[in-house]
Amino acid sequence: MRARACLVKVDDQCHDEAKPAAMKRDEKNVQDLIVYITENMTNPFHVDNHLRQLINISTGLHASHDIEDLLLKSVETGRTKMKIFVESSLSTDKAEIVRQLSNEHVIDLPDLFCSHEEADTRILLHVIHSDKIFQQLSKGGRIIVKCSDTDVLVLCVHYFKxxxxTEQMCF
Structure with missing residues (x-):
């Protein structure tokens, strides 16, 4: 204790962990751990123990054939489900009309004129204007509003009727 407090000068300091008793104790603990692992756990790399089955390395239990098939085919199943999702949700059979705006053809759109300070209601003016364009073309359409503001969602739900x-409005 006095040596730790530097009250006594010690020429040869030795940590407690390096003393023979501690070394013997640590070696016994390591050997006990090795014995436990070799006796109670399965070596996943030892092929003779389990030729073709999947095995839990901590319990030594073999996986059932159903679970084995599920795990071995999970990548293929994931790719198939992703393809189905993309084809059913992210793509459509109807071609979208896309037009480029340029400075050569500038037209006034009185439907969009307003004195509103809030962007929420301005977005709705664009929605209503798009619906009028669909009417002029005698087509049903889909309007997509991208906005994180929930006020706009409430306004879209109210004005959809x-x-x-407009057949569909996505938010």
Missing amino acids: VLVS
């Missing part, structure tokens, strides 16, 4: 030619 007013839209005549």
Whole structure:
């Protein structure tokens, strides 16, 4: 204790962990751990113990054939499900009309004129204007509104019943 507090000068300091008793204790603990692992756990790399079955290395239990098939085919199943999701949710048979805007053809859109300060209601003006375009083309359409503001969602739900030619509104 006095040596730790530097009250006594010790020429040869030795940590407690390096003393023979501690070394013997640590070696016994390591050997006990090795014995436990070799007796109670299965070596996943020892092929003679389990030729073709999947095995839990901590319990030594073999996986059933159903679980084995599920795990071995999980990558293929994931790819198939992703393909189905993309084809059913992210793509459509209907081609979208996309037009480029340029400075050569500038037109006034009185439907979009307003004195609103809030962007929420301005977005709805664009929605209503798009619905009028669908009416003029005698087509049903889909309007996609991308906005993180929940006020806009509430306004879209409210005004959807007013839209005549809009078949679908996505938010």
